[in-house]
Amino acid sequence: MNSFLDYSDLPRIIVEALVILSVGVLVGLSLHYQLVRDVLEGKLTSASGPQSALVDADTSVYPEPVDLQTVQTQLAAGALLIDARISELYHDGHLPGSLSLPLNEADLQLAAFHNAYPIDTPLVVYCNGYGCPDSFDLAVRLKKQGYRKVMVFEGGYPEWENAGLPLERGN
Amino acid sequence: MERLLRIAYHLCRLLLGGVFLYAGLSKSRDITGFAGDIAAYRILPYQWNYLAAATLPYVEFMAGLLLLINRRVRPAALLSRC
Numbered sequence: 001m002n003s004f005l006d007y008s009d010l011p012r013i014i015v016e017a018l019v020i021l022s023v024g025v026l027v028g029l030s031l032h033y034q035l036v037r038d039v040l041e042g043k044l045t046s047a048s049g050p051q052s053a054l055v056d057a058d059t060s061v062y063p064e065p066v067d068l069q070t071v072q073t074q075l076a077a078g079a080l081l082i083d084a085r086i087s088e089l090y091h092d093g094h095l096p097g098s099l100s101l102p103l104n105e106a107d108l109q110l111a112a113f114h115n116a117y118p119i120d121t122p123l124v125v126y127c128n129g130y131g132c133p134d135s136f137d138l139a140v141r142l143k144k145q146g147y148r149k150v151m152v153f154e155g156g157y158p159e160w161e162n163a164g165l166p167l168e169r170g171n
Numbered sequence: 172m173e174r175l176l177r178i179a180y181h182l183c184r185l186l187l188g189g190v191f192l193y194a195g196l197s198k199s200r201d202i203t204g205f206a207g208d209i210a211a212y213r214i215l216p217y218q219w220n221y222l223a224a225a226t227l228p229y230v231e232f233m234a235g236l237l238l239l240i241n242r243r244v245r246p247a248a249l250l251s252r253c
Binding site: 032039133136 | 199202203204218220221225226227229233234245
């Protein structure tokens with residue numbers, strides 16, 4: 001039983017743990033090489049990938065997480081803001097010019113949205129900040145619809161509000 | 172007494188291995204969602220959340236597998252504590 005508590009070979013244990021860690025990392029990077037390539041090239045949108053990636057619309061296509069500064073730059077360049085929160089929260093307050101597309105209503109609204117906005121429209125999706133998965137989930141669905149440039153504003157409504165930026169109310 | 176401790180050791184090893192194997196598998200099936208979870212901690216640059224999400228599940232999976240098959244248990248247990 002004493003062997004369980006013997007730490008005399010701690011250096012070897014640490015080295016072996018590092019080897020296991022390295023193998024795990026290599027396996028992950030190998031299985032997600034497309035993602036790794038996009039990150040290394042500084043772009044995560046499918047617009048950077050081959051056209052077939054858009055058609056396949058599989059899990060190898062990822063939305064791009066962006067910060068507040070990038071959101072403002074993208075909005076100035078004509079990106080469309082999408083609010084993934086429920087409509088009641090949108091009514092209480094939302095980012096100026098944003099469009100309400102609640103994740104729980106996406107099944108009903110995505111077809112109409114797709115008809116209204118061409119797939120090369122840059123989209124910025126947000127919800128209730130860090131820890132709110134709705135913007136990510138909606139962004140993935142928009143990717144699968146074929147939208148080429150879909151970004152996720154992770155700070156979302158709280159970060160925008162805390163920055164003292166203007167908000168809109170109502171529909 | 173030693174027999175009891177040995178049984179407890181193997182039970183803990185199997186339990187921990189199973190948990191890590193399951194955690195690794197479930198996360199590897201939803202890399203985007205896991206990236207969002209990591210992003211919530213705000214400890215990595217934005218795009219690096221994806222790299223962490225693409226690799227950590229496989230480290231968990233390997234650690235869990237080694238614990239289950241009773242090979243390299245100590246390094247695997249050390250990794251599982253990190």
